[in-house]
Amino acid sequence: MSVINTSYVDITTFFLVGLPGLEHAHIWISIPICSMYLIAILGNFTILFIIKTEPSLHEPMYYFLFMLAMSDLGLSLSTLPSMLSIFLFNAPEISSNACFAQEFFIHGFSVLESSVLLIMSFDRYLANHNPPRYTSILTTVRVAQIGIVFSFKSMFLVLPFPFTLRSLRYCKKNQLSHSYCLHQDVMKLACSDNRIDVIYSFFGALCLMVDFIFIAVSYILILKTVLGIASKKEHLKALNTCVSHICAVIIFYLPIINLAVVHHFAQHVSPIINVLMANVLLLVPPLMNPIVYCLKTKQIRVRVVAKLCQRKI
Secondary structure (H helix, E strand, O other): OOOOOHHHOOOOEEEOOOOOOOHHHHHHHHHHHHHHHHHHHHHHHHHHHHHHHOHHHOOHHHHHHHHHHHHHHHHHHHHHHHHHHHHOOOOOEEEHHHHHHHHHHHHHHHHHHHHHHHHHHHHHHHHHHOHHHHHHHOOHHHHHHHHHHHHHHHHHHHOHHHHHHHOOOOOOOOEOOOOOOOHHHHHOOOOOOOHHHHHHHHHHHHHHHHHHHHHHHHHHHHHHHHHOOOOHHHHHHHHHOOHHHHHHHHHHHHHHHHHHHHHHHOOOOOHHHHHHHHHHHHHHHHHHHHHHHHHHOHHHHHHHHHHHHHHHO
8 A cells, every 4th residue: 555645745725823722712702803803994994084085184294194094904904804714714724825915915015004104204304304395395296106106115025925935835834823824924834945035035024124213213303303492392292293103103013023022032932922913913003003193183083073973963
């Protein structure tokens, strides 16, 4: 009787993971997860609707906020199918093509969000450093051009990901370590040479790091500009315009840094911690950004309340 070596059978299906050890409770865990997605999607749609329909918000700062809401919406919709499949329907299987497509959109919208946060930091610097020329520098046309350029940059940066993953052979393992497909997670399962993927993955991470460094530099320049203002009241007023953006930067980059630290320096940590941190990475920014901007930006908050009052009347 011949023995078939199944380790050399090409794999076309991957298995995502929910919360290890809590599979029996996935249906209950799906309730808060679905609630978070609902709030995130409604919140970002609200931001988009308010900015689009209110002529007084057709300014550079709000155009960039519109882009941030678009990227958050894209992130939510990219991860929603696999999260629902795992927690609501107990179906962790995902085809290789669907997996590669998902990781393209997840990484694409993540890079776009990082780029938008960088643009917004420059926007805040210009608004504080040179208020009289702010609107003349950031015209509507220029803002649109910046948005288009950074959108294409984000798309082209991650475009090779699905193609390089597709060129690899998967023949031994098909169990992923997250609830959705990530490039660095999928490439580890390959049984063929994945050096190109490792190098390009590092390059992608480096781009996010460069964005973060430029954001930090922008805020050093903002702080220098604000400290040059004589009035303490003007200090607070200038810094208050940056609070929402600082919160958005922390909400986006802190989970990335924490997850990177855990992956590199705490390799024996419980798998459930890895999964939770990875889910926080993509669930929390789309959920929290609309809430932060509604609470901390008076112009948005007032118009949201006004729309809600109109609906009640």
